[in-house]
Amino acid sequence: MADMETISIVVPSYNHAQYIEACLDSIYFQDYGRLEIIIVDDCSPDDSREVIRGWLSNVDAQQVSYASRFNEATDEVERTWHKRYERDGRSITFVSNERNMGSTATYNRGFRMTTGEFCSFVVSDDMCHPQMLSTLAAPLREDKADFVYSDMFIVDDRGRIMREFRLPEYDFSRSFGDWYLCGVSTLYRRSLHERFGFYDESAMADDHECYLRFAMGGARFLHVPKTLYSVRSHDQREVGLHSKDRFSALLDYSKKLTLKARAWNRANGGAEQGGK
Template sequence: MPLVSIVVPVYNQAQYLPMTLDAVMFQEHPDIELVIVNDGSTDDTPAVIEDFLTRVRTETASFARRYDEAADTVEREVHPRYPQNRLIRVLHHERNSGLGATLNTGFRAATGEFCTYIASDDMLLPSMVSECLAAMERTTADFAYADMHVVDDRGRILRRFSLPEADFAACFGDWYFCGVCKLYRRSLHERLGWYREDLLSHDHELYQRFAMHGVPFVHVPKVLANVRIHGADRQVDNHTPGQWNRLFRESIALVREAREFLRTGKTPQP
């Protein structure tokens, strides 16, 4: 089985981080490398990470396994709560550097054949890695992406977000429709570069760059992640109006670039 690296960038998301980390640990795929990058958080994130590492090492769970008729007791089987075959790396930025830089720190440290990242307030569903790997094996694609549930701050499902089939015009020429729940070959970074640290729409730009250079994509038409939308009372980072507006302006520029590529077939020069 190939090793899959999952990067979790985190900045001041301590209240959501345990759920995100648990969802990575309990992926059905057996060979997982978890790379946590704390981007200079000023909340309880460092303590949450340390607590998580302790729980992985020490916590147990149990289940009722067998009724002993002679003793009239139910025997329980005790086992480690977490899978014990995960590689876990924890990296820290002394100061907040932004999401693009945090992702690059994580992916440069990753060692898996395939890789992805998940925001520290979102959650991968258990079969995400295995379903995306299977789709890539069936099609020889190098990048797989799947549908999502959009959830509110309490985790309640607001709607399903179904993405288009793999097509440059549909995924990039209309708007950006492929990059939240995804898995791709790590070698693409070595061939085509990293996340741009000057952009908020760093993922949009990178995956469009992949596509413009002929990387084959495949869509998995299943919900494989929960993506959180925060309410008006939690406007932080990219969720503030100013940052959100900047993100949209960057994405509009990228859509225009995609449309020019569709018209001319020419890849923009870096």
């Protein structure tokens, strides 16, 4: 792993105690060799912090076993014991905000702590599929792109797949001028933050605003047409950003960003989008 770039993943935690262990497991058990996992809890009112501390204790010590040999002499099936979490190349940091800062400031606190060449964030109730990071890292390592995104499943609280969200091949007009169509299954060069700044803490649609800024600044985007991530549906759980009022404000903000993308595209010789 000496020549393998480190991937930094920020996990912003807020009020997701029942989901965050599965989220963290899905990152820890990626088939990519060098991961920096940074968990930032934003003063969750539930027991998220206790759950995270328990998960960290398990990473250090929990043992599991499997049936490995039938001993004919004793008529017993012997078991082999091993650590549940035993992958090399994992660095894990957990911090808690001293006061509730909001989701975007929490993202930024995590990203300012990252050291890897590539980075992204994973929402604490979502799940990464096992080959997500290795698949998205490949075009970055081959210098084919600066920002890579993939398709996603939308799942409910029972883990049922409600639909598959297949995103378009990257085109500025399609991906930013029609609507924001890059999703949340992403990986990109950390140097983009050094060039263009972190997430705008005044933006309702913080990822949309940030990635549009990357694109208008010249970052190379690439779509990987594989389903590598599961997004938790909020249809029956209208809380936080997905409460009716806040989600309506988020949509209004994204509409403004879409118009901004269309204006930028026209000024730079691009075609009109959406027949407007």
